[in-house]
Amino acid sequence: MKQNNNKAHKFGMVIDLDKCTGCGSCMVSCMSENNVPFKEDESNKKDSITWMRVYKLTNGKSFPDTEIAYLPRPCQHCGGKGDHGHSPCVSVCPAVATDYGYDTGIVSQIYTRCFGCRYCMGACPYHARYFNWWDPKWPEGMENYLSPDVSPRMRGVVEKCSFCYHRYQAAKDTAYYEGRDDIEEHEYQTACATACPAGAIVFGDLNNPAHQVHQIVKPDPHPDPRNKHIVGKSRNPKVFRLLERLGTNPKVYYLSEREWVRKQGDNYLDGEWDKIKNYHGASSHD
């Protein structure tokens, strides 16, 4: 295989919560793309497998000052402390069923290696992982729409969002076939990003300054001086990550003009938010 000398990719996403309408297209596009099953009652959300889940946020005020926002949550593809690839889930997996891709920044999940201990689910601060308590079952004939790109999972394994890794593979195959070294931004897009009717989800390579996601996020090239475990903090004052202070270094960023929405990205003690809300890492005053 031809070695490419390009810098490693770091695929990531930025979701504009002011554009997101909570319509659910991303969730369904994901389910359809990745052969996610369904069962009779999906209203118990704890056992409802949704690689992409849209949460509803409210500002907690009473009528008529109430506000609503929606927050789509795929796997955050954490880089772990210092962005060295020690994601919370990868660190605890005893079977190397989930691993960090240093060339892509994608956290993988290999179903046939997983034996269902669910340590990763306990370790994930984002509830992005789901356990198959039952074998998937499609109504007679519906297996016909299953895609061969993603294997259906069996009972007893954990599954989660893969950033549609098979689409990356397909794009790489095409590029290789056409004699190109690398893929274009538009060639590799996740199913949720392509489905979003509001254009709220932007996907691309955070390491590539030409990509839209880089331009919106403006990731800080230096570790955060206040907490050296945090890498790639956004220098855009409207952009935040979920539970950023844990140092998990998610590659999913969120964008909102509304302060109350940004504040919901973490839990803050009284007065804490006011101290840090205008802090955007080492280069925040560049």
Add this chain to the structure above:
Amino acid sequence: MKVDRRSFLGLGLGAVAGVAVSPIGIKLTDDSSIWSQNWPWTPVPVDGEVTYESSVCSLCPGSCGLSVRKIDDRPVKIEGLAGHPVNGGGACLHGISGLQYLYDPARVKTPLKKNGDKFEEISWDDAIALVAGKLADIRKSGSPEKLACIADKEQGSVSGLFQRLLKTFGSPNFYTMPSLESYLELTAEVLHGEGMTIGFDLENSDFVLSFGAGIIEGWGSPVNCFKANASRKERHAKLYQIESRLSNTAANADKWIPIKPGTEADLALGLCAVILENKLFNSMAVANFRGGLNKLAAALQKNYSPSKTAEITGVKVSDIEKMATLFAKAKMPVAVFGKGRGDGAQSLKELAAVHTLNCLVGNINKKGGAFVQLKSDYLEFPDESMDSIADAGFAKNKTGRYVSQLIEKVNESSKPVVEALFVYNANPCYSLHDAKSVKQAVGKVPFVVSFSSFLDETAKEADIILPSHTFLERLEDVPSGAGLAKTVVGLTKPVSQPVFNTKNPGDAVILIAKALEGSIAQSFEWESYDECLESVAGGIWDSLSEDGYAIISEGIPSGFVAVNVSYLADNPATIQAQGDDELILIPIDNMRLINAGIAASPFAIKTVSDNVLKGSDSVVEINPLTARGLKDRGYATLTTPIGKARVMINLNEGMMPGVIGMVKGLGHTLNTKHMSNKYVSNKGINVNDLIGPVIESGSGLDAAFGIKVKIFKA
């Protein structure tokens, strides 16, 4: 050897230690888990060549372009079609779930005939012969007008064939279900004259004043609206949402103006009054008003002064004056009507009052305004051949103006008003108000033919079901309407072989017509529906078949548009909710559910929040102030003059006090003795079982925006 206590314990402990140290336990567990994970019923999808085919979605009036990914002959994924003039990439969750409709084992797989209380399979030939025989009998008896048809819409060639069949048969009784397009045409007719329709240039407007239109709740052409809304920030355009509930649109808007349910018309007239009083109108536009502008102005000054309007609507006087000024002074304002998705009950007073705002500020046929133009008539059907029975029957009056009046007439009369009923792409027994009485009316019709792909609530009442292809299996022209600024006709193409023994409904109609012989058969001289479409689409067929769509009109329509305000000048009454209780129940449109005929797909149902559906319970939204002792996630009983239901409570600060909100699109009852549809059926309550129709005098529309309700802890 003697087994004493010591050696027994020693042996026992040794065995335990041995098993614990040996890998056999772990090995067996591992083996069994691997073995059980490899049980053959986890499907292995077959690989093959990847191709993409484009088509158009017809699940809703949105008419979005779709790209279907196929593995060999098997469609596996639906996505939005990039570059399509309606949606331009992006798709809604229902379109993406299309394959779950295609492969659904609960579809009607072959023609069915009702025998007693169960359906029997019959062949297509027998089914067509049966229908034609029954129709011939009705025709012979001399009252061909007693054949009625309820379809989803008037536009398009399949609907055109149904209308043609009725006309040549001799019946004027063709009805459509209420839709945004039908309301747009009615509003245009009242204010501008017959044969017109209205579109809204949302993507260019800089001030959208929405009277409850769920711009991101599925109103109009949903994906197009999502896009126009998402670009608002970059365009510095404002959206003001007037609605009783903090819907997603209200939450996304620049300002949410809560209003007492059912008083939107009053607020619109109040705004008109401010604009007239303060001379904020466009004098050029107003100079052309007909039908008594002075009379209207006088009536408005009298009945809709800001303080009176504030009293009626609950909106502050300052907000009313500010809104009117902002709207009138904006460069490209547009006022948008059609509560929720715009396909529920609406009052003509409200539609006309809101559109009068557009007329007053002179944004008709201006960039970013409301586009008023002639309905597109792109199909060229040849003249029908009519015999004397057809002429006489067709000349008679329709039984009712709208479908709700037809239902009322059938229920009231002791003799059959309708002898035979065709139902195509519609599910009145689910989606009209007081669904139970609709079902009763349909039950009274001696012969009901359903063309449904699914055994829905209306199909279950049918005597014959002639199952249709889904939109993924058939050719059809799909005109956009639904308030789009441009008119695009898309071509739905078969991306899959028919999965079951179904037909294109156009073909079914042609076969029935041919079996009826005589002048009816002469009016249907096509070999097949596909041939018919190619010939009637005439001028646009080439672009339809080559590009997948044809743009009929685009850009700002030219020409003078007359405005006649006589309807409003007569000061029509505002609709009141049925009942005497204090609280009011309103339906909620939720993007993740479908409230037209079909049920939402299993995927879509899966995405529905547990604050909307929990197990098989509908969850209603209620403000904590109104809840009085009811607990969040607790149960309560709702009682309206129409029905009663047990529901779960969701205390919600986004709900106006005094109002209870219940989602539309749940409570389908699709199970039969032989076929369970557990993924989408028997989930929650159909809100139409709780709300009854209220007919607006003058327009004849069912305008029930809600109903008075009692709530008690259950």
